[in-house]
Amino acid sequence: MAEYRMHLMLCAGTGCVSNRSLKIEESLEKELKKHKLEEEILIVRTGCNGFCAQGPIMVAHPGEIFYQMLTQKDIPHLVEEHFLKGRPVKELMYTPPEEKAPVPKMGDIGFFREQRLIALRNRGLIDPERIEEYIARGGYTGLAKALTSMRPDEIIKEIKDSGLRGRGGAGFPTGRKWEFTAKAEGEEKYIICNADEGDPGAFMDRSIVESDPHSVLEGMTIGARAIGAHHAYIYIRTEYPIAVERMRKAINQAKEYGLLGEDILGTGFRFDVTVHRGAGAFVCGEETSLIASLEGRSPEPRIRPPFPAQSGVWGMPTNINNVETWANVPEIINRGAGWYSQLGTDTSKGTKVFSLVGKVKNTGLIEVPMGITLRKIIYDIGGGILEDKKFKAIQTGGPSGGCIPEELLDLPIDYERLTEAGSIMGSGGMIVMDEGTCMVDVARYFVDFLRGESCGKCTSCREGLESMYQILTEICEGKGKESDVELLEELCAAIADGSMCALGGTASNPVLSTIRYFRNEYQSHIRDQECPAGVCRELIHYLIDREKCTGCLLCVKNCPSDAITGERKEPVNLNQEKCIKCGICFEVCKFKAVEVK
Amino acid sequence: MSNLSTMQKGKIASVLVIGGGIGGVQAALDLAESGYKVYLLDQRPAIGGTMAQLDKTFPTNDCSMCILAPKLVDAGRHQNIEIITMADVDSIEGEPGMFKVRVKKNPRFVDESKCTGCGSCWNNCPVRNMVQPDEKETVKPELEEKDLEKITELMGDNKDGRGTLVPLLQDINTEYGYLPQNIIRYVSTDLDIPLSQIYNIATFYKGFSLTPRGRYIISVCLGTACHVRGAPKILEALERDLGIKVGQTTSDLNFTLEAVRCVGCCGLAPVVTIGDDLYGKVTQVKIQKTIEKYKGREYAKAKT
Ligand SMILES: Cc1cc2nc3c(=O)[nH]c(=O)nc-3n(C[C@H](O)[C@H](O)[C@H](O)COP(=O)(O)O)c2cc1C
Ligand code: FES
Numbered sequence: 027m028a029e030y031r032m033h034l035m036l037c038a039g040t041g042c043v044s045n046r047s048l049k050i051e052e053s054l055e056k057e058l059k060k061h062k063l064e065e066e067i068l069i070v071r072t073g074c075n076g077f078c079a080q081g082p083i084m085v086a087h088p089g090e091i092f093y094q095m096l097t098q099k100d101i102p103h104l105v106e107e108h109f110l111k112g113r114p115v116k117e118l119m120y121t122p123p124e125e126k127a128p129v130p131k132m133g134d135i136g137f138f139r140e141q142r143l144i145a146l147r148n149r150g151l152i153d154p155e156r157i158e159e160y161i162a163r164g165g166y167t168g169l170a171k172a173l174t175s176m177r178p179d180e181i182i183k184e185i186k187d188s189g190l191r192g193r194g195g196a197g198f199p200t201g202r203k204w205e206f207t208a209k210a211e212g213e214e215k216y217i218i219c220n221a222d223e224g225d226p227g228a229f230m231d232r233s234i235v236e237s238d239p240h241s242v243l244e245g246m247t248i249g250a251r252a253i254g255a256h257h258a259y260i261y262i263r264t265e266y267p268i269a270v271e272r273m274r275k276a277i278n279q280a281k282e283y284g285l286l287g288e289d290i291l292g293t294g295f296r297f298d299v300t301v302h303r304g305a306g307a308f309v310c311g312e313e314t315s316l317i318a319s320l321e322g323r324s325p326e327p328r329i330r331p332p333f334p335a336q337s338g339v340w341g342m343p344t345n346i347n348n349v350e351t352w353a354n355v356p357e358i359i360n361r362g363a364g365w366y367s368q369l370g371t372d373t374s375k376g377t378k379v380f381s382l383v384g385k386v387k388n389t390g391l392i393e394v395p396m397g398i399t400l401r402k403i404i405y406d407i408g409g410g411i412l413e414d415k416k417f418k419a420i421q422t423g424g425p426s427g428g429c430i431p432e433e434l435l436d437l438p439i440d441y442e443r444l445t446e447a448g449s450i451m452g453s454g455g456m457i458v459m460d461e462g463t464c465m466v467d468v469a470r471y472f473v474d475f476l477r478g479e480s481c482g483k484c485t486s487c488r489e490g491l492e493s494m495y496q497i498l499t500e501i502c503e504g505k506g507k508e509s510d511v512e513l514l515e516e517l518c519a520a521i522a523d524g525s526m527c528a529l530g531g532t533a534s535n536p537v538l539s540t541i542r543y544f545r546n547e548y549q550s551h552i553r554d555q556e557c558p559a560g561v562c563r564e565l566i567h568y569l570i571d572r573e574k575c576t577g578c579l580l581c582v583k584n585c586p587s588d589a590i591t592g593e594r595k596e597p598v599n600l601n602q603e604k605c606i607k608c609g610i611c612f613e614v615c616k617f618k619a620v621e622v623k
Numbered sequence: 624m625s626n627l628s629t630m631q632k633g634k635i636a637s638v639l640v641i642g643g644g645i646g647g648v649q650a651a652l653d654l655a656e657s658g659y660k661v662y663l664l665d666q667r668p669a670i671g672g673t674m675a676q677l678d679k680t681f682p683t684n685d686c687s688m689c690i691l692a693p694k695l696v697d698a699g700r701h702q703n704i705e706i707i708t709m710a711d712v713d714s715i716e717g718e719p720g721m722f723k724v725r726v727k728k729n730p731r732f733v734d735e736s737k738c739t740g741c742g743s744c745w746n747n748c749p750v751r752n753m754v755q756p757d758e759k760e761t762v763k764p765e766l767e768e769k770d771l772e773k774i775t776e777l778m779g780d781n782k783d784g785r786g787t788l789v790p791l792l793q794d795i796n797t798e799y800g801y802l803p804q805n806i807i808r809y810v811s812t813d814l815d816i817p818l819s820q821i822y823n824i825a826t827f828y829k830g831f832s833l834t835p836r837g838r839y840i841i842s843v844c845l846g847t848a849c850h851v852r853g854a855p856k857i858l859e860a861l862e863r864d865l866g867i868k869v870g871q872t873t874s875d876l877n878f879t880l881e882a883v884r885c886v887g888c889c890g891l892a893p894v895v896t897i898g899d900d901l902y903g904k905v906t907q908v909k910i911q912k913t914i915e916k917y918k919g920r921e922y923a924k925a926k927t
Contacts, residue, residue, distance in 0.1 A: 041888050044901035078890030226846030229887035264793065264830050265886055305789055305828035308884070322788040324823050383848035383889040390890045421847065455889075457847045471850050475884060481827075485681045520682030584908055586863055608863075609856055610907050 030068040032109060035150055037083040039074025039236060040268060046098075047082035053101040061110055073237020075150040076391035077137055080120060085132055085150060092132040093118045123387050123409055137388045140407050142369065144377045145193075145353040146393045148238045154272055157279040160240040166285055168356035172248045173293045176359075181252040182208060185355065187363035189375030194220055194311075194348030195426070195452050196528070197374070197441040200355075203345060206335040208253045210343035217250050217258035218339070218346040221269065222316060224308035225424030226475065228455035230379040231349040233391050235262065235269040238353065239276035243299065245355035247286065250297045253345055258299045261316055264306055273301050308425075308479035312527050313346045315481070326481045327527035348453065350379055370396035374440035378451070384421075384458035385412045401435040404458060415460040418559075419543070423452025425472045425479075426532035428539025429465065448539040450532065464561035465544040466551050470498040472536035476529065486524030490517050491533060498537075503564040506552040511541060560622035563607050567623055570611075572597040574619035581611035581620065639664060639724055641712060644672025645691060648698050655703035663698065664707045664726065671695055763812045764805045773798060774806060778813070788816060789824060792831060801832040829883075837872045837879035839917055841865075842896045846885030849893040857893050858882060860907035864914060877918070 058064045080094040119128035152159035186201030223231040280286040288296045319325035338344020367375045374396040383389045386408035419429040428449035477491040518534030550556045557565040575597040589605040592598030612620040640651045643665030651663045677687045713725040777794045811818045825831045843858045872879040891903025
């Protein structure tokens with residue numbers, strides 16, 4: 027390999043690509059050529075860095091200088107100043123919201139400082155499409171160790187001792203699951219990697235597959251050895267085309283290097299992986315339904331037992347784990363169970379990847395040790411609430427989870443404590459909500475989501491969600507009745523009892539948790555016909571603050587229904603009869619002269 | 624019910640219940656128990672309705688037949704209930720308390736009072752025993768040359784054994800933008816998979832479309848992160864702008880508007896994708912401007 031003076035780690039994750047990071051690459055190449063630096067400086071396309079809100083992102087090594095929100099115009103200046111003259115460019119660095127001075131080093135930025143990377147250990151450091159870089163960072167040493175110096179039962183014991191629990195939702199101990207499958211009877215055994223990230227508002231699995239596919243492959247190969255499987259499927263959502271492509275490439279490279287296929291590392295062990303694309307159904311993330319979908323059947327869940335460990339794909343014992351679970355395995359084998367189990371709480375060990383999104387300043391992907399408090403996540407890593415509004419709730423666990431209010435912000439997070447709080451760990455979505463989020467609307471949103479995704483097999487789930495949706499819609503429209511809240515609670519219990527899979531079993535969480543912590547919001551919708559957050563359309567209207575309005579007429583120009591009229595430099599008038607409450611005036615007004623009441 | 628008083632003075636204590644589903648049966652039983660003479664009328668050859676076909680009842684998850692069957696027996700035996708099956712209501716006249724209903728009873732060609740249900744007629748029925756032509760579609764639909772080529776290639780790519788129907792349909796969907804009917808039928812006959820199974824799959828997943836879609840697919844993310852950051856308003860703005868509802872295609876086949884649940888760029892919420900391009904942190908005004916660009920592009924293409 028040629029020696030380079032500098033490495034530019036340019037983020038090519040989906041977020042940054044959509045912010046035109048590939049165009050930045052073009053400009054960089056051009057400028058480097060111009061200054062004859064192309065022999066000295068290497069541009070590396072990395073996977074997602076996690077700090078997607080600030081994209082496109084580039085980290086310059088040595089020095090770990092973090093550049094953000096780059097545009098093509100910035101590049102000539104940047105190349106000349108920093109890469110030629112050695113003076114890092116302050117204007118392109120990240121400045122935390124409250125501070126004035128920029129923070130040059132990536133590791134010093136609040137967003138990255140509190141994180142502890144295990145599953146995401148290689149993010150931003152390697153080119154995911156090159157296996158050499160993964161190997162150079164210590165990749166596949168765990169596999170070598172597992173294949174050459176450990177017996178299958180020793181591998182299982184190591185995973186059991188580490189305390190690793192499934193990261194796909196339920197948090198079942200991974201070592202025990204492996205043991206079940208290893209002991210199950212069957213001619214052939216299978217492994218599945220669940221990358222059907224259906225949880226809206228979460229993108230951990232996507233990011234891992236796109237930024238470090240080999241870590242997942244390595245984990246799966248170790249698992250296969252422990253269980254005695256020779257074939258695996260990776261089930262990836264169709265919405266993630268880049269992930270599918272990277273994974274296919276990674277499989278081919280691993281085969282070339284003798285790390286997959288026949289006779290892996292000369293040990294005689296054979297293992298081979300197929301990528302399977304999903305076709306867009308949330309319920310396919312559920313393990314029995316995923317298996318049905320893999321086999322080409324209609325993806326309806328079935329009663330367990332028998333568990334997939336006893337009878338899975340094609341009726342054979344099958345071990346199914348989430349992407350993040352697999353990505354943790356090589357590090358545990360490499361560094362030992364003792365090292366891993368130091369992190370975390372009594373019942374939940376290690377780290378967890380969360381997608382911190384919604385109304386926080388720093389949105390993105392984070393990996394933190396279990397037991398960290400929500401407050402730390404939101405305020406230290408997330409940098410606080412957008413526009414310094416008031417925090418209201420944080421939603422974890424996707425459609426099966428619940429909303430956690432401010433009183434519980436000091437809760438150390440692990441599987442058990444989140445469940446006690448009426449939510450779940452889930453796959454790791456964390457959506458922050460502020461005073462401008464209506465909790466009844468959120469409950470309705472999740473019920474609507476689940477209503478559309480219910481496969482329809484169990485009557486209680488199919489019909490019950492429909493009824494809940496109607497009741498919640500009526501409440502949002504100000505037509506709710508006093509008894510509705512009780513009725514909702516009753517329906518929640520019935521749906522949870524009468525459903526076969528966890529989709530229905532946990533569908534009540536978003537509703538119950540919002541009722542539990544935000545009952546007063548339900549009541550103001552029902553009794554006072556008011557939406558305190560100003561979201562529910564039937565209960566709000568827009569008003570012009572005549573003091574603040576400067577008569578710039580921007581709203582008049584953009585109003586789709588001609589409801590706003592006025593003269594230049596005069597406060598405008600809003601005709602309530604014509605107003606369709608689209609909120610465009612609110613959005614465009616630069617003087618905050620539009621109010622929601 | 625305001626005319627209850629006339630009813631009490633009422634002359635005839637008999638009731639006609641129209642429809643012999645579970646609701647009708649229960650109503651008939653309750654009325655009969657309270658002493659009214661009840662006529663229970665159903666269009667079909669037997670009472671019971673659809674409930675018998677259901678597996679479970681909501682919300683208690685009881686077995687539905689276990690609830691229904693005793694009621695059917697009760698209704699059949701009840702002194703006060705007269706069951707009229709295979710019948711239609713022709714006309715209703717009168718007022719509460721004094722209705723006159725004309726019922727048309729369709730022929731059954733079986734004297735129910737004598738029938739023992741031995742099943743002999745069923746077994747010897749000439750219509751039933753006639754040899755039916757195989758209903759499965761054995762004729763392969765004719766495909767045009769270029770379609771045939773494409774489809775053969777796609778099927779070749781997906782031939783490695785089990786569980787390949789979904790990937791094959793995905794490839795067809797990507798190739799054509801939707802699943803054309805003649806091609807599905809071709810696949811059905813060629814792979815010997817029933818058409819119903821293919822439709823089952825094609826309608827279950829959101830990734831498939833059975834109708835042609837526009838050149839540009841606009842997907843508005845309605846995932847949670849996008850929802851709390853105002854995605855529903857973005858969708859409405861697009862609906863207004865394009866004059867179509869979500870799920871529809873513009874008449875010039877230029878745009879199809881779709882809602883998706885999370886495209887995995889939640890850090891950039893709200894997110895809209897148009898074709899292969901992704902736009903983050905959009906606002907109602909911004910997205911309308913962006914769409915204009917695509918409209919222009921198509922126009923430019925059409926001109927050259
Ligand atoms: C409705 C539903 C959706 C699910 N979606 C996912 C998913 O998107 N990704 C995932 O890894 N697990 C999902 N699961 C959990 C899986 O059923 C299964 O528990 C998990 O893949 C096991 O892996 P783990 O032990 O590594 O967590 C879902 C479960 C349910 C009930
Ligand atoms: S919620 Fe919209 S991209 Fe994830």
